[in-house]
Amino acid sequence: xSGRFIVFEGGEGAGKSTQAxxxxxxxxxxxxxxxxxxxxxxxxxxxxxxxxxxxxxxxGWSCRSEALLFAAxxxxxxxxxxRPALARGAWVVSDRFVxxxxxxxxxxxxxxxxDLMMLHRIGAGGLLPDVTFLIEVEEExxxxxxxxxxxxKSDAIGGRDVGYHRQVTAAFTRLAEAEPxxxxxLDGSGAAEETHAAVLQVLQQLFGSLS
Ligand code: T5A
Numbered sequence: 001x002s003g004r005f006i007v008f009e010g011g012e013g014a015g016k017s018t019q020a021x022x023x024x025x026x027x028x029x030x031x032x033x034x035x036x037x038x039x040x041x042x043x044x045x046x047x048x049x050x051x052x053x054x055x056x057x058x059x060g061w062s063c064r065s066e067a068l069l070f071a072a073x074x075x076x077x078x079x080x081x082x083r084p085a086l087a088r089g090a091w092v093v094s095d096r097f098v099x100x101x102x103x104x105x106x107x108x109x110x111x112x113x114x115d116l117m118m119l120h121r122i123g124a125g126g127l128l129p130d131v132t133f134l135i136e137v138e139e140e141x142x143x144x145x146x147x148x149x150x151x152x153k154s155d156a157i158g159g160r161d162v163g164y165h166r167q168v169t170a171a172f173t174r175l176a177e178a179e180p181x182x183x184x185x186l187d188g189s190g191a192a193e194e195t196h197a198a199v200l201q202v203l204q205q206l207f208g209s210l211s
Contacts, residue, residue, distance in 0.1 A: 003033075003086040004207065005127070007097040010135040011169050012158050013146035015188045015195065019135060020095040022196040023203075027091050030211040035085050038095040039073065043080045046073035054155035063109025066157075067116055070101045075123030082127065098124070099132060099175055104157060107171020108164045131206065133199060134176045135188035139169070 006023065008016035020036055027034035040050040049069055053061070061069065074097070085092050098120050105111045120126055137145075139162075146158075176183035184202050188195050203210060 003088070003090045003092060004131075005082065005086055005092050005094070005129045006203070007094045007099070007129040007132045008135060009096060009099045009103070009132055009172060010137070010188065011139075011142055011165060011172070013142035013149075014135040014137045015145070015192060016135055017095050018192050019133065019188075019195055019199060020093050022192065023199055024091075024093050026196070026200060027093075027210060032210065033085075033088075033090040035081070035090055035092050036095075037077070037081060037092060039077065039097055039100065040070060041073070042077040042082075042094070045076040045080075049073035049076075054157065056156050060156055063105050063111055066109065067101060067105040067111045067119060070105065071116075071119040071123045074098065074101075074120070078124040078127050094129075097129060097132070099172065102175055103168045103171040107174070108160070108168045128182065130182075131203070132176075132183045133202075134172055134183055134185045135195065136185055137188045139165075141189055 008020050010016050017038070020038075024034045024036040039046070040053055041047045049072060053066060053069055053073075082092050082094070098116075101120075102113055102116050106113050106116050117126070146154075176185050186195055186198050186202075200210070
């Protein structure tokens with residue numbers, strides 16, 4: 001039996017990690033094998049690359065170097081964790097995946113989408129999620145959530161200026177519009193439980209009973 005691959009995408013503080021965790025808990029409570037993972041990261045090698053990306057040495061990476069590092073991290077994540085889990089019938093729920101690279105290094109950083117997708121084919125065989133939830137929250141509300149949690153702290157990518165993050169948001173919107181069969185756009189501005197209920201409803205409609 002083949003499992004399902006579900007990804008949460010969106011800008012900083014949209015609530016992706018919260019939704020990914022709630023979904024995995026709900027699937028496990030229904031007796032499913034469900035794995036919570038994240039990008040960049042998910043395997044020891046990819047977590048090491050995460051550290052390089054979010055807390056870079058020296059003057060930091062160009063967007064092209066970032067694209068290569070994200071692709072390398074993803075290749076390890078897909079080969080060592082995601083594909084084996086899907087092959088044994090598990091549900092894999094990831095906080096970010098390739099569409100983050102397309103939005104941040106593509107939309108925000110100017111790397112061509114075709115080049116990013118070629119790297120993804122080389123590194124990860126072009127694997128795409130069964131469903132990609134794009135969690136959408138107004139800029140001010142998301143920033144307030146992050147500030148409440150992190151104060152002034154930010155990483156090398158999250159800390160980029162508002163113009164960069166607006167380009168990222170616009171790129172996510174374009175990706176979702178271009179692939180409506182894979183993307184589900186959800187308003188994440190309400191309570192986390194409300195968004196979670198909407199996630200479960202969509203998955204039940206697509207896949208039937210989740211038990
Ligand atoms: N990146 C990543 C790239 O540039 N390219 C790539 O290919 C990839 C994979 C990753 C950084 O790397 C970049 C994007 C990022 O800049 P990260 O740690 O994954 O870093 O950063 P974020 O994804 O931005 O993580 P955040 O934790 O900031 O955002 P989330 O996961 O969207 O939000 P979450 O769930 O942690 O919630 C944030 C806060 O809000 C609260 C939570 O409790 C938490 O305190 N919250 C809510 N509050 C009110 N109402 C709700 N509905 C709430 N939901 C959550």
